[in-house]
Amino acid sequence: MSDGSHEESGLSKSTWSDGDFEAMGWHDATIHGLSVQPTGDILPRLLFDLDYIVRWVHPVPPATHFSFWISPATLVFQDVFDLEGDLDFTGVGLDLEVDKVHRLVPDDARSNFSHCPLWLIEGHAFELRFRASGFRQYLRQAPRLVSRQALPYAERGGCAFTEIGFS
Template sequence: MDSGMGNGSHQESGLSKSVWSDADFEEMGWHDATIHGLSVQPTEDVLPRLLLDLDYIVRWVHPIPPATHFSFWVSPVTLVFEDVFDFEGDLDFKVRALDLEIDGVHRLTSDDARPNFAHVPLWHIEGHAFDLKFRASGFRQYFRQAPKVVSGQVLPYAERGGCAFTELGFS
């Protein structure tokens, strides 16, 4: 795995570095982030990796009158969970269009009776029309570009560089 240790920061948006991990979990928030792609990647080890391509909202910007709508600092990111198992999910698009917008990401303590797995966190990605639960040893999130201020919560497809799973933070 490429360490991808980009040292990029973006003072104007408040982003202090371009690669984050589960050690930074308490400082992070995925509310209203949009998932553009999901990939399960086999590894040389026994357990696969789960990669998500998403638009991460670095900061919400309050409107300055006469403006009435928020703007957003948004960056395309690759979120990679390592050593994934016990994956389960549910998609429900009866009411909404095919839209994978995250409501929250939760790290839950394990109540697993299996001694080898009790220490592995349970992750819950809760969406407005989907739900994913799985165990993973941890994650890294790679900010592939410096954040851009936009009027919506999603970057235009061409500006974000399409769908990608690049594991390299910007410098």
């Protein structure tokens, strides 16, 4: 498993990038932390600590609920600008769960930033929009098969922004 693959879950590698975007999905991924990190350059990085659902497992009767292969992950967007968003925590829960991540072609005429797509992260109680040149996602631990869509805080190693995939 030195390449970060995990045969049981179907995972082929532990580090992904925007080149893999079409093969990835963040539906119901739980965000545990967010950080805007200065880089010393002009544009900062945007980091997410999340539980990435590697694979949904259909229930086998008599079971009636899905189970999930989940790995704690660090998602890092590079060269971030025009960051804006909304949070709506009216009601009971304070969970940040992703619904969908979109990579869009911006409709502005900033020719010097034409290489930076518009990213839209839609959540169940939030929305973030920003421009970024791309991303890398690091699965920090081998996926675990669990019955819920998020790992217990202690089992995932708390909140972290480590940029190394497991091996």
